[in-house]
Structure formats: structure tokens, C-alpha cells
Amino acid sequence: MPFRFIHAADIHLDSPLRSLALRNPDLAALVGTATRRAFVRIIDLCLEEQVDALVLAGDLYDGDQTSMKTARFLGEQMQRLALAGIGVFIVRGNHDALSKITKELTFPDTVKIFASRAEAVPVGRAPGCLPIVMHGLSFAQPHAPESLLAKYKPPVEGAVNIGVMHTSLAGAPGHDPYAPCSLADLQATGFRYWALGHVHKRSVVEGSCSIVMPGMPQGRDINEAGAKSVTLVTIADDRSIHIEDRATGIAQFARVPVDATGIEEWRDLVAAVGQALEQERSRVDAEHLVARVEINGRTPLAWRMRRDLDLLKTEADARASLIGACWIEKLDVGAAPPPVSAVSTTDPLHELHQLIQEEIIRSDSFQADLIAIVEELRAQLPPECRDALGSDEGAFKAVLAHLAREGAEDVIARLHAAGGDA
Known part of the structure; x- marks a missing residue:
């Protein structure tokens, strides 16, 4: 009889909102409950497919959770699986290594949480079925800078050995190194399947x-x-x-580009935004689309977009509402005016724009002031939002450069508005 299981990771249950762009309370509520709803969908999938087990490869929680609401919710979902005779195998990752819920909540006997010492657990199966052994090892601390692979027990002869590990592998953009190891190292273990977690992008190596x-x-x-x-x-x-991929997302984030090149009328710009949203919504299978609309290109409306960004966002929100289950998380304007003719280069605003971009922004004094302001702002943000200003020095400098450029464009846009430019 085949052995079937769902392999999931990095659920980050009840993760706090991390984006400053989610100012709409209805959108914030949607995103704030999405991880929980996705987990319910995983449990539903286990029951619908009548699988033998659910394997959770780390970061079930987002940190040192203490909410009893989260505990009760998780206990209820585990009980649903227990009643169906579905086993659960869990390793703790870097985010939930110290979770009080994991350590204190009493789960059904069908739930196995691997300890910080390697274990090999035979899976209960009917006589004559192919023997299956689950191998796991949880993080004892939030950081695991060294490989954990050597600590795993050797494969059990005659059985299909499945390893469960939370690891960054050889490294991935946006992820710190955790329990690093190579694909070759994993392939050399003699295990038949490695159920990994930590990197938030799907990858599959078969063989x-x-x-x-x-x-x-x-x-x-x-x-x-x-x-x-x-x-x-x-x-x-x-x-x-x-191996099959099964969709679970409730709200899918997407960047939606809009090319405003040559658009001269406001109504045509709004129509272009609506068309781009409709096209993206048709491509997304999730219940909700959460879009960041990015308007680029050269258009005479560039200054007006920056000046009246709130009005444009309101009109875009209205279009999204008509589409249905479509939300705008943020509207980014990167559009620029058409190339300036030789005659208009004497325009004082054009000269000011060049001065800001080519001299002021690049000056040491401006950079020092900008760093001081942004660092003070970052210190006042909640911890989960601080990476928005860069997670390392290189990213921080890139954010500063972007903020400076965007600020200069906004200043010129407001000066145009003050001068009566539409």
C-alpha cells in the first residue's frame, strides 16, 4: 500500500503584519488572518486526500508566541487529523525554536515533535506494508550556523527513510545561513526523501x-x-x-506593472491601471489578489501622479473593487516626464531638478543627514518592519538612494502644482 503525506514548511502561523503599506484595515485583516486560513486549508487537504501523515519542516510559528488563541487553534487542527488517524511529524526551525506553545501545548499522541537530538521514528503501518522511517532534528536555539546533517541517525536498512530538516542549504538570497549543507551531502545520506524547510521559494530535486x-x-x-x-x-x-504541488495561498501578492508611456489623459491612465489589474487577477488562482501597482514610463502626467497620488490610489482602489477579490497594497510611481526639449531647459524647475539630482543628493552632508533621519525612524519601527529599510548595509544604502530620488521627484511635483501645472 502506498505511503502518502503532505510536506509543508514555513507557515509562520499568526505572523504579525510586516508591511507599512497595509494601511487599509480590511486588507490588513485579510493578510493578518491569511496564514491561519492557509493552515486550515492544509489540514483540509490532508483529510480530502486521506494521507497517512503531515510533515512540517520548521517555522510553524513566527517566534516566541504566547497567545493562547494560537495554541487553541493549533490544538483544534491537530485534533482533526488525529480523529482521521493522520500522523504529524514536526521539527522546530529558527523562528519557533524557543516557542512556548510547542513546548507546553499538549498535542494528541499522533503528533511527533522531534527533539534537539536526532531521532529515527518508525511510522506505524499495517503488516506487510513498506516500512517507513522518519528522521528529524529540531533547532535547540534560534541560530544554527553549522551543519546538522552529521547528527542525523543513519538510514534504517530495508526501510524508506525520510529526513526532515530546516536548512538554508548552500544559501539563498534574503535568508541567513541556517544548518547549511549541500544537495550532494543530502544525496549521499542514503535517504529516499528529504523534507526541507526555511527557504520560502519552492524547489524540487528528483532522483x-x-x-x-x-x-x-x-x-x-x-x-x-x-x-x-x-x-x-x-x-x-x-x-x-x-511529487505534486498543491496550492494553498489565500491572498497572493503580485507586482503589477503599468507602462504609462505616451498616456496624456488622467482617465486613460486610470483605465490602464484597471486593465493591468484585470489581467493579473485572471492569472491568479488564489482567492484574493494583493497587488503592488508599479507605474513607469515617460508621460506628461508624471508630475501630476506624484502630486495627486492619493486621488490616483482612490480611483485604482475603485477599479480593484469592481474586479472583485482584488486589493491594492501600494501604488508606486516611477514614471518620468517626457524628455525635456532644448528650449525648456531654462525652466527654473528643470534647473532645480538637475541641481537636486546631480549635486545635492550626492553630497556628503546630505547623505549624513539622510542616514541620521532614517536610522532614527528605523529605531522607532516594530522589529518585524525594520527590514523594510534594508536587512544589511548594502540594502540599507539602496533604500536610502531610492528614498532620496523619490523625495526629489515629489518635491518637484509639488512645486509644479504650486505653479499651477496640471
Whole structure:
């Protein structure tokens, strides 16, 4: 009889809002509950597919959670699986290593939480079925700078060995190194399947040793855009493995580009935004689309867009509402005016624009003042929002440069408005 299980990771249950762009209370409520709703969808999928087990490869929580509402919710979902005879195998990752809920909440006997010392657990199966052994090791602390692979127990002879690990592998953009190891290292273990977690982007390596990073089941901000899913794994009696991607996302984040080149009328600009949203909504299978609209190109409306960004956002929101289940998380304007003719280069605003961009922004005194202001602002932000200003020095400098450029464009836009330019 085949052995079937759902492999999920990086759920970050009840993760706090991380984006300053989610100012709409209805949108904030949608995103704030999306991780919980996605987890319910995972449990529903386990029951619908009548799988043998659910494997959670770390970061079930987002940190040192103490909310009893989260505990009760999780306990209820585990009980649903227990009543159906579905086992659960959990390793703790860097985010939930110290979670009080994981350590104190009493789960049904069908739930196995691996300790910080490696364990090999035979899966209960009917006589004559292919033996399955789950190997796991939880993070003891939030940081695991060294590989944990050598600590895992060797494969059990005659059984199909499945390893569960939270790891950054050889490294991934936007992810700190945690329990690093290579694909070759994993393939050399003799395990048949490695159920990984930590990197939020899905990846699959098939072969004599299948290695799967399922990605996360629900994105939390625009930096976690795209379709989200879990993996349905079937191990046949001949030990062959079939891997399926199953969608779980409730709200899918997406960047929606709008090319405003040549658009001269405001109504045509609004129509272009609406058309772009409609096209993106048709491509997204999730219940909700959460879009960051990015308007670029050269248009005479560039200054007016910056000046009247609130009005443009209101009209765009109205278009999104007509589409249905479509939300605008933020509207970014990167559009620029058409090239300036030689005659108009004597325009004082044009000269001021050049002075700001070419001299003031690049000056040491301006840079020093900007760094001081942004660092003071970052210190006042909640911890989960501070990465919005860059997670390292290079990213921080890139954010500063972007803020400076955008600020200069906004200043010129307001000066145009003061001068009566429409």
C-alpha cells in the first residue's frame, strides 16, 4: 500500500503584519488572518486526500508566541487529523525554536515533535506494508550556523527513510545561513526523501534521493509574492516517488506593472491601471489578489501622479473593487516626464531638478543627514518592519538612494502644482 503525506514548511502561523503599506484595515485583516486560513486549508487537504501523515519542516510559528488563541487553534487542527488517524511529524526551525506553545501545548499522541537530538521514528503501518522511517532534528536555539546533517541517525536498512530538516542549504538570497549543507551531502545520506524547510521559494530535486523545499503556503508581504503551495508526496510499493504541488495561498501578492508611456489623459491612465489589474487577477488562482501597482514610463502626467497620488490610489482602489477579490497594497510611481526639449531647459524647475539630482543628493552632508533621519525612524519601527529599510548595509544604502530620488521627484511635483501645472 502506498505511503502518502503532505510536506509543508514555513507557515509562520499568526505572523504579525510586516508591511507599512497595509494601511487599509480590511486588507490588513485579510493578510493578518491569511496564514491561519492557509493552515486550515492544509489540514483540509490532508483529510480530502486521506494521507497517512503531515510533515512540517520548521517555522510553524513566527517566534516566541504566547497567545493562547494560537495554541487553541493549533490544538483544534491537530485534533482533526488525529480523529482521521493522520500522523504529524514536526521539527522546530529558527523562528519557533524557543516557542512556548510547542513546548507546553499538549498535542494528541499522533503528533511527533522531534527533539534537539536526532531521532529515527518508525511510522506505524499495517503488516506487510513498506516500512517507513522518519528522521528529524529540531533547532535547540534560534541560530544554527553549522551543519546538522552529521547528527542525523543513519538510514534504517530495508526501510524508506525520510529526513526532515530546516536548512538554508548552500544559501539563498534574503535568508541567513541556517544548518547549511549541500544537495550532494543530502544525496549521499542514503535517504529516499528529504523534507526541507526555511527557504520560502519552492524547489524540487528528483532522483534516487528526492529533495524538496516546498516554499511557504502563504505569503505575508510583497517580498513573498507569487503562488504558494505545499507538496503531496506518494511513495509507491516499488519505492518510486510521485511529487505534486498543491496550492494553498489565500491572498497572493503580485507586482503589477503599468507602462504609462505616451498616456496624456488622467482617465486613460486610470483605465490602464484597471486593465493591468484585470489581467493579473485572471492569472491568479488564489482567492484574493494583493497587488503592488508599479507605474513607469515617460508621460506628461508624471508630475501630476506624484502630486495627486492619493486621488490616483482612490480611483485604482475603485477599479480593484469592481474586479472583485482584488486589493491594492501600494501604488508606486516611477514614471518620468517626457524628455525635456532644448528650449525648456531654462525652466527654473528643470534647473532645480538637475541641481537636486546631480549635486545635492550626492553630497556628503546630505547623505549624513539622510542616514541620521532614517536610522532614527528605523529605531522607532516594530522589529518585524525594520527590514523594510534594508536587512544589511548594502540594502540599507539602496533604500536610502531610492528614498532620496523619490523625495526629489515629489518635491518637484509639488512645486509644479504650486505653479499651477496640471
